[in-house]
Amino acid sequence: MIYTTLRKALFSMNPETIHHLTINSLKTLQKTKYIERLYRQKWTVHHEKLSQHTLGLSFLNPVGLAAGFDKHAEVYPALASFGFGFIEVGTLTPRPQAGNPTPRLFRLPADQALINRMGFNNHGVESALRSFASLPRPTAPIGINLGKNKDTPNDLASDDYTYSLKKLYAYGDYFVINISSPNTKGLRDLQHIDALKKLLDTIIHTRAILQDKHRVKKPILLKIAPDLSDEQLQDVIHTSLQIGIDGIIATNTTLARNQLRSSNQTQSGGLSGKPLADPSTDIIRKVYQIIQGRIPIIGVGGIFTGADAYEKFKAGANLIQVYTGMIYHGPAIAKKINMELLTLLEQDSINHIGDIIGSEAGKTK
Numbered sequence: 001m002i003y004t005t006l007r008k009a010l011f012s013m014n015p016e017t018i019h020h021l022t023i024n025s026l027k028t029l030q031k032t033k034y035i036e037r038l039y040r041q042k043w044t045v046h047h048e049k050l051s052q053h054t055l056g057l058s059f060l061n062p063v064g065l066a067a068g069f070d071k072h073a074e075v076y077p078a079l080a081s082f083g084f085g086f087i088e089v090g091t092l093t094p095r096p097q098a099g100n101p102t103p104r105l106f107r108l109p110a111d112q113a114l115i116n117r118m119g120f121n122n123h124g125v126e127s128a129l130r131s132f133a134s135l136p137r138p139t140a141p142i143g144i145n146l147g148k149n150k151d152t153p154n155d156l157a158s159d160d161y162t163y164s165l166k167k168l169y170a171y172g173d174y175f176v177i178n179i180s181s182p183n184t185k186g187l188r189d190l191q192h193i194d195a196l197k198k199l200l201d202t203i204i205h206t207r208a209i210l211q212d213k214h215r216v217k218k219p220i221l222l223k224i225a226p227d228l229s230d231e232q233l234q235d236v237i238h239t240s241l242q243i244g245i246d247g248i249i250a251t252n253t254t255l256a257r258n259q260l261r262s263s264n265q266t267q268s269g270g271l272s273g274k275p276l277a278d279p280s281t282d283i284i285r286k287v288y289q290i291i292q293g294r295i296p297i298i299g300v301g302g303i304f305t306g307a308d309a310y311e312k313f314k315a316g317a318n319l320i321q322v323y324t325g326m327i328y329h330g331p332a333i334a335k336k337i338n339m340e341l342l343t344l345l346e347q348d349s350i351n352h353i354g355d356i357i358g359s360e361a362g363k364t365k
Helices: 002-010 015-031 033-043 076-080 125-134 154-168 187-191 193-214 230-243 274-291 306-315 324-329 333-347
Strands: 052-054 057-059 063-065 086-092 105-108 113-116 142-146 174-178 220-224 247-250 270-273 297-300 319-322
Touching: 015 033, 015 076, 015 105, 033 076, 033 333, 063 333, 076 086, 086 125, 086 174, 113 274, 113 324, 125 154, 142 154, 154 174, 154 187, 154 193, 174 193, 187 193, 193 220, 193 230, 220 230, 230 274, 247 274, 270 274, 270 324, 274 297, 274 306, 297 306, 306 319, 306 333, 319 324, 319 333, 324 333
Parallel strands: 063 086, 063 319, 086 142, 142 174, 174 220, 220 247, 247 297, 297 319
Antiparallel strands: 052 057, 105 113, 113 270
């Protein structure tokens, strides 16, 4: 209720300005350990029905924060205190880049959605390294989302991804190969089968070298677009399985603009939020039908409630992530979703969230 009232004032301001103010507030929170601890105690849900072990990692709960919020890897300890089961930072590129011209972030309140064309704006890998070396490590797993610089040609994209992987390998609990953002020109071309195979082969080979050096295998996940055709999706997933990708994140933002009501719907960029809920769940269902539990899926897209998350799990997701839902429902969204999940599990007499994963993957909608 408090955030709902506050949101009216926040939504009257430029969304990127609000984001910067939020990041600065989180930096202050990180310096105030007593308040940070209070937030963690208030918003973290501990329940055996929600704990997950996948990707070789333990998750207190299955609700994570997607990449795109902590772009520079500078406030993940504060974000972990909001009760998220895991935090994904980035997208990080080898060199700093400013991203696309502003304005580039738009709210669609009538649709409970956002459109962004940020363009991987971030301070680069070296800045992230300084953060990882200086900030306290939360108990929640930290994922690192990797991209390429916009001026790196696609035939050299593997150089960017492997450079960042080498630099950051000691700090991430898992890594995400982001080739599905619609906001870097030509990036999605890397999902085409020949380019994808070349890229993933190089990344997995690099991971093997790093695994020997660091004595630990860090999972590599591929984040896919919701706009793939069924044939493209089959090719991407089969190639990922063949090469040894450890998990799939489904999905990134969409270029589709179906039945939107907000005036900002004509803006270019990736659409996220409620309109993406059903399309992303459909992709998760199709991916699960292909992989049949061989590797885990992280479900993303239009998750605002426990019921939304429940649909993702039944479609085949092992974990879920939110982003736009936090913009509309506030920082307590992880607790909200986890508590609602517990209610749904109780209603359905389910002992553990893992028992429903993929239970409706064979159904079409």
